[in-house]
Amino acid sequence: MSKRPLIGLLLDYEHQGSFSKRPHYAIRTAYFDAIWKAGGLPVGLPYVAEARADYLNTIDGLIVPGGFYPFPPEIYSLPADGSPVHPRFEFEQTLMIQALDKDLPTLGVCAGLQVMAVARGATIWSDIANQLDCAVDHLNEKPAEEAAHAITIEQGTKLFRIAGATEISVNTAHNEALRVIPDGITVSARAPDGIVEAIELPDRRFAIGVQWHPEFFLDDGDPNLGLFEALVRAAGDDR
Numbered sequence: 001m002s003k004r005p006l007i008g009l010l011l012d013y014e015h016q017g018s019f020s021k022r023p024h025y026a027i028r029t030a031y032f033d034a035i036w037k038a039g040g041l042p043v044g045l046p047y048v049a050e051a052r053a054d055y056l057n058t059i060d061g062l063i064v065p066g067g068f069y070p071f072p073p074e075i076y077s078l079p080a081d082g083s084p085v086h087p088r089f090e091f092e093q094t095l096m097i098q099a100l101d102k103d104l105p106t107l108g109v110c111a112g113l114q115v116m117a118v119a120r121g122a123t124i125w126s127d128i129a130n131q132l133d134c135a136v137d138h139l140n141e142k143p144a145e146e147a148a149h150a151i152t153i154e155q156g157t158k159l160f161r162i163a164g165a166t167e168i169s170v171n172t173a174h175n176e177a178l179r180v181i182p183d184g185i186t187v188s189a190r191a192p193d194g195i196v197e198a199i200e201l202p203d204r205r206f207a208i209g210v211q212w213h214p215e216f217f218l219d220d221g222d223p224n225l226g227l228f229e230a231l232v233r234a235a236g237d238d239r
Helices: 029-037 049-058 087-101 111-119 158-163 223-236
Strands: 006-010 012-014 024-026 041-045 061-064 106-109 149-153 167-170 186-190 196-200 207-210
Touching (some): 006 049, 006 223, 012 087, 029 223, 061 087, 061 111, 061 223, 087 111, 111 207, 149 196, 158 196, 207 223
Parallel strands (some): 006 041, 061 106, 106 207
Antiparallel strands (some): 149 167, 186 196, 196 207
């Protein structure tokens, strides 16, 4: 039996695309590389609703990754319009709620941060470039391997302990952001224009969400790799 904590990685979903005209799962290899380098054993999780409990009883930690797909209108503070819920959100919303209820170490990346926050009652700006006066181009065209802007990290947070600094540079590729943030969610980092860049749930052992993509910065000693290492350590605590 592997001594590596088993880290479940939720797969992303494509209705159709260059891989297939039919629905399929897709995820960048960088996530798997990050989990392995951090000391975990990565495994992809497809959307089998009947298997959610089995997933959560088997894995030691969970990553909910980024992805471009719509949330239900009410999460954008809009009236429900009867449109079908996207397959990914339909599956991951319950998965996230149940993972947090179990106190399973969980890392949310980009959209995953938003899913974590929504599970605790947050709402989302759907188009920050047009809805807010952003001083940062958050939907940046730079390659994901390049830093785009700095973030300020709150001292005393788990993220501060992981990063070991009050400021780091991150990449960016998002046009949505947290809007209403209820009590019980700690904002642990912001961009220069105030956009939330990281959250954590202080009542959980390890529940951190980041708005950037740390999986592209995996050099030894990089605080982005440190995020994955911290997740894996937390996942291994009860093994």
